[in-house]
Amino acid sequence: MIVPELTFGELGEGPSILSRLNLIGDVLLSFPTGNVDELPVAVLQTASCILDLSNENDTRKVKQLLDDGARRVILPAFSADEVESCGSAIEGLPAERLLVAIPAGAKEVRVSEIVEHWKTATSGYLWEVDATPDLDETLIVEKAKQIRQSIGDGNLLVRVVGGRLSVSLIRRLHEFNIDLVAPASGLSFDLGDSTKLNIGEAFASVLISDRSDGLFPTVVVDEQRVALGLCYSSVESISHALRTGQGVYQSRTRGLWYKGASSGATQKLLKISYDCDEDALQFIVKQTDPGFCHRNTRTCFGPDSGISHLAATLRSRKATAPAGSYTRRLFDDRDLLHSKIMEEAEELCNAKSAEDIAWETADLIYFALVKCTAAGVSLADVEAQLDRRARKVSRRPGNAKPKWDMSGKASNGSPVPKQTGASHDEINGLQEPISPRNGTRAEDEKKEIKMKTYIIAETTPEQRRNLLLRPIIKTEEIIARVRPIMADVRQRGDEAIFDLTERFDGVKLSSTVLKAPFPSTAMLLPQNVRQAIDQAYENIRRFHEAQLDRSVLRVETMPGVVCTRFFRPIERVGLYVPGGTAVLPSSTLMLGVPAKVAGCSEIVIATPPRKDGSVAPEVIYVAHKIGASTVVVAGGAQAVAAMAYGTASVPKVDKICGPGNQYVTAAKMIAQSDSSAMVSIDMPAGPSELLVIADSSCNPAYVASDLLSQAEHGADSQVVLIAVGLADADVAAIEREVKTQGEALPRAAIVRESIPKSYILRVDTMEQAMDFSNRYAPEHLILHLEEAENWVDQVQNAGSVFVGPYSPESCGDYASGTNHTLPTYGYARMYSGVNTLTFVKHITSQMLTREGLDRLGDTVTTLAEVEGLEAHRNAVAIRLKDIRAGRE
Template identity: 55%
Template structure:
């Protein structure tokens, strides 16, 4: 039950917003820029001047809004399309009579705006709307709501709407109402001691029954901690002595306003004084399984089965697929229950390893339930095809949910399309990459980022233990220069020599890009404008270290930072299990003059560099590729004004587009395609064939199949290559038109006169010209940078270069005669814009020159 609904009438102070989100739905104007957490109950207010269309309104609901509040003029468009339970009607008192029976039945309540409201009017409104929720927003600015008025409205059955500008966290404010006073005003108690029975729950499971007082409720609301009223000892701040504190997620009242429910996150040993999770006994079922898995993640001995599952993603993936298959084959009630339990065990193991709780899963389910737009619900083609194929062989329906294992004997081949035969819609589909739900990923990384931002080194090292599987970092996650010398037993001399050559080439190319002289232009006599470069002072370089070590990335990011003259260079990379850094990356860090190495990966490394910790320096810009967790964390922190950090570019899976004509060497083309397909199952590989004869295309396909089978990462390519495409075109111009629309990360030209076609390139991260320019050279040692825009961002982003590590500052120097020339122009334009002080700053000088 809602006590009152806060209306965000402007930009609300962050501390106040956090409190308001604990006590029920907040009302957010549709065009508000206020950032609201995705799982906070919220209503979207569409006032008369809102410019959204119906599709955008439905999108707001799909994104998690509980309801939309629409004016009467919108009702005909919304009613019948959006479920009634998701719509409130915005009315003025004078327009109630215009509400039709259809509209009244198509909404779940009303938000009434009126200067003055009394109990009789609310009662009549409730009858008219047949008991639906009546929200009231008094609009008399001279008479803000008081606790007494809130009590009167709630007793009449209305839910007051209070503008956030009228609310405060302070006590004793004259013109504003304390949030705690507003919330507790209508509460009633039928107990002699005036207390309120309070159910405490976590994730929908009851932890215990306690009592609350007005004072304890107010403190809980304002602090976000579980505070109750002991009938013997007064205020009881849960966990104050035991450490088993509670974070309050929400506080609700029941329908009679005489009892409460606290939804909490319980820390420590549990809620009960007997060191149990609940006063009603021990956990069982899913909560017990979750607690057991969390304990085993932290403490399971090496060699145990659960530890193997946590340490071996391939094994865990195989078990999930195996159990899904067995569940789909189960027939009896007992078999289904048994196999479902097994599948849930392994699925929850994966969730625990990723830091996902049952509460996170429940929130995701709640968000899905809020969607108005529904998908058709059809199975994806690979599952349908697998089912059809298995049915033909076995004569029975196979498991639709089990991931099909690629046939080891089937050819590893791409899909082929003829561009001239594609409709515009089909052509657009060929240009698309796999969809990455950025909002969903950002929601997943936000708790990690927030933990590091608020918890510093302690939180960071806990996350390194959880996600990077390194539990030995006890004192500091940072290694400071000078770094130790590496012996030949630590670093292969041949690898050292190769890194040295690559470093020299990359440095030569990037040093040539550095701006060492200022641009100086006299725009008119006596007016000189300049632009000069300065290094970004502090930069963070993210070097992935998941399935492979990447010293090349350390060079590609470190060299331009070194050339640009950045003062602080923090290189972040996941540590090995013993806390050490791979010698190859360590050697590169020494070469590029890194000032520190952060032994952390993933979103936790990005957060540490963005905000800084007790030992990790805060940086001004973060560079480097990474998985979708790293990408989402980079996108999150660059939009946080508390971080004040920028990033190099958005990133996605690796990709290559090869344009080839009849002069190509099929083996070369196949090798270039595979060099990107091996990065991951989501890598993007495209061959654009220019009038290639069928026998040449067949030769390329045969080479792809043969070479892939001989390579160590063939299992990855069995999945990435079938998702990749061959696009047949009839001319070089048609090929480049498609390529420019695709905007690939890497563009390779296997053409008769490849150098002459470079002029046709409009969008690409990096271009590899001719048969002897494999993309691998750009990845490692030719000199160009391999940190490049993906996902089509080559339309508007450049790859990393020396200027990425510099900022440009402009200056102007105007002489007295120059001011006589340009000053009247400036004054005229300032007058035109109504900025008199701007004009005055010029005219006061001009008068002294007369």
């Protein structure tokens, strides 16, 4: 195969080129002009590199380079005397990590001498050959074969200096287990670049397919090598995958398949490799939720198990564990967590039988993973640390720290920490808070409300792509927990709703529904609240009424052939309104008003009960105004299931709309994918988000207030400020306002979590700002710009746009007239927010006259014949026969 080569100077182009080349394996780093001492350690720790030191004469640094993470090191071909002098420097180093260079032009006797001197100290060789005009490909292969015979089974890399790379040379060398070093300057990820060798074609050149279609079976696995599914690849799809850094495969029926292009469940490509027979591929990917399978599960082979399943469960529990549960206590009480880690470590030390050791190890892993999850550390992060340590060749003594020294023991054999005047925290191994909201209120208040800052001119393409990513919160474990709830409601109906509401909400219901007409006592409101709802209702109604075109589209496509298109309302719709401790009449308005305007014959609202079992009067009042027939007094997955399948008291609906937490979103997706439910949904959902574009005309206080208006939604919310040409002082002013206003908010604790996860991106031009915004595709976009309305026509992707300094996002949330149920997580690229058309369907019709069928019939029969559908052809032909019989 090929081994891409980068020079030290080419690293200056940014780490993205190295990471992209690493997708197919090791990368050779050479130092023709640079100093290896200047190589950042981070490069070796994050990449898989072979370092070529064949131009160096100092081997003292080899050990350090291997410790730092170099996969292998290529040494100069010292003479016999020099080998003796450098022996101490490489003594004890693993031979499998060392290679030796065979210089260009070396005679056969010299090659034999090098091999003899180095055969026990190294595992292979790099042979360099000058591609002179009279040295063709065949001669290169023949010479490489001779060296292969000399060295036996060791690794052999061939670097051709001055020659043009070719697929045939890669393939011919590979026949003899020889790898070709390919300068990055001669490789291209661009399929249309005929001047360079396409890296996908180069990688695939050694593959073998025994299939008639030439495809390669491809096992897709995650970072822990858990199999997600089986696909097929072609040379073309491999090239596209390497070019985009995503999972791209070859569908046997639909051509190129960009995984997640329609579902949003995309994959970040981490590595491609082939198996020992070179007829199958492995794609290592980072899979986004809900997962790989078309059934919205993480794998095509069922749920995860073991440590990877535990890690996924803990990620979910961090966001959803109810107050008072043990898992929530572990996340919130750092002393408890640290005490449990210490306790389980001691019990593991004392365990003796195999069963007890396994049991205690499982306990310790559980609590260790809780700490990792709290700090945002993934299993992949832990494994990366293990891999880095495995590369080290230096070994430290590994003695215990003094306080854990077992030279003194208690009567039960447990270690006795040595009291040295250390603090209570030091003695018990306690650290500073490791996770959001894990400490005391005083500790939480120490967390600075400050956004990260990036300068676009100083970011690499890969960093800019990473800035487009959102926090991933929904996992396959959530779906696995929701499915039994959905099944329970489907089987037991109202009885299940009673039980689940008592279990999850702590509320014992007397009835699962409220039926219209709703009693006036359930809608008692202060006059100012009633007036505010009425005003918002009227504005929302006007805007959504204007969206509905009641006319019939009529087109005569040819004489005698008339096609029409007309709308009909979706008859029965279910509206999910989050609630419980919160009061959300705005969501009821945003969902209910367009449903009423569309003419839906039955509107069902589902909302969680308050602690006394009642529903907020604001929600009931809006339900009355929109003509809802039923209010389901339940929330979460059970409410979605009740509307999707129907129960004795809850009407079954045809479409479910509305926001909600991870469980609600998962339930909606499960219902939509269940053909027996026959229900659709409005859109996928994610955490709330907002992007502000601001120039020098902005008011820093206004900008900060808008950022905070979304940051207070939840710890997983994300807000972004694109600062266009702002001076340092202007950016600092906005940061001060964010801090000052944020600290004064009642929900400051949430803001302290969400704002540090958000960022400011400083750009130079509006073109850069609009390009980034359109690629980010925000739920809410605010334009704090001079003559902001002039830039609206440049918006390609956004849920809703707020134009100018006096258009805060809050107005759209409540009462301006637009809808606040919007696509998040980047889905604004392909979804609209909820609108009147969300609640209608369009039907087409066609009417052909006798003359119209006579004109069109031959076209239809011809196409039916092409497709081999004789009945289709006959349905027209039998009529044409009668029509044309009268003319004969």
